[in-house]
Amino acid sequence: MKTRISIITFAIICHLGIAQKGQINIEQDQKINELIGLYKSPKEDSEYYRIQVGFGSSKKAQEIKSNVEIDFPQLASKTVFESPTYRVRVGRFKTKLEAERNFMEVRAKYPDAMLLKPKKSTK
Template identity: 35%
Template sequence: MKKNKAFLTFMLFALMGLHSLSAQSSYTDNKNINSLLQKKRSFNKKNGAGFRIQLYNGSEKRARSLKSSFERDFPGVFTKLTYEQPDWKVQVGSYKTKLDADRALNKIREKFSGAFILEI
């Protein structure tokens, strides 16, 4: 009797598990989801979603000095000097993934210790 109850319980859970597996697989073939993912990827390519490293936030004189110092130490890396009232910001690089930004940050922090990553 106990063996029959255990067997029936096991079969019930097995059938429920098979049902949930088949229910999940129907969502992966949905054309609307694939279309939405494709639109999101193309949007990210056009709008440049990614990461930058910020070196400084403060006075204009110090910001310009840090920008020129960075350009000497890291030639070829994109630098951006912006003004957002009341401070000037020095941001560098344009990285697609956080991993790429982290790798660059490790090198940059050797000379600019206050640098950090921003998501753009």
């Protein structure tokens, strides 16, 4: 009798284990992809020299960026958020010489500008 109950119980458990089939749908907010893009963007520029022109709140950074685009249209400008401020950076220079030449021009107009060295890669 105990053997039959054990066999029946085992058969029911096996049937329930096999019967659990389903489909999983993951709905992801689009903002997650945007955040991933923001996270990746500073890392993509880590091989280049850049010039940081200014920083501040989002509004102040946008004003600085607009002025930089007028003053130096040949240099690509970018606003980067690094907690707790937004930073405005221009240029992507492979060599230190090229970066320093442009830095001298930018610094004449924006005295608080800083030349940022590339980060060492961890490959």
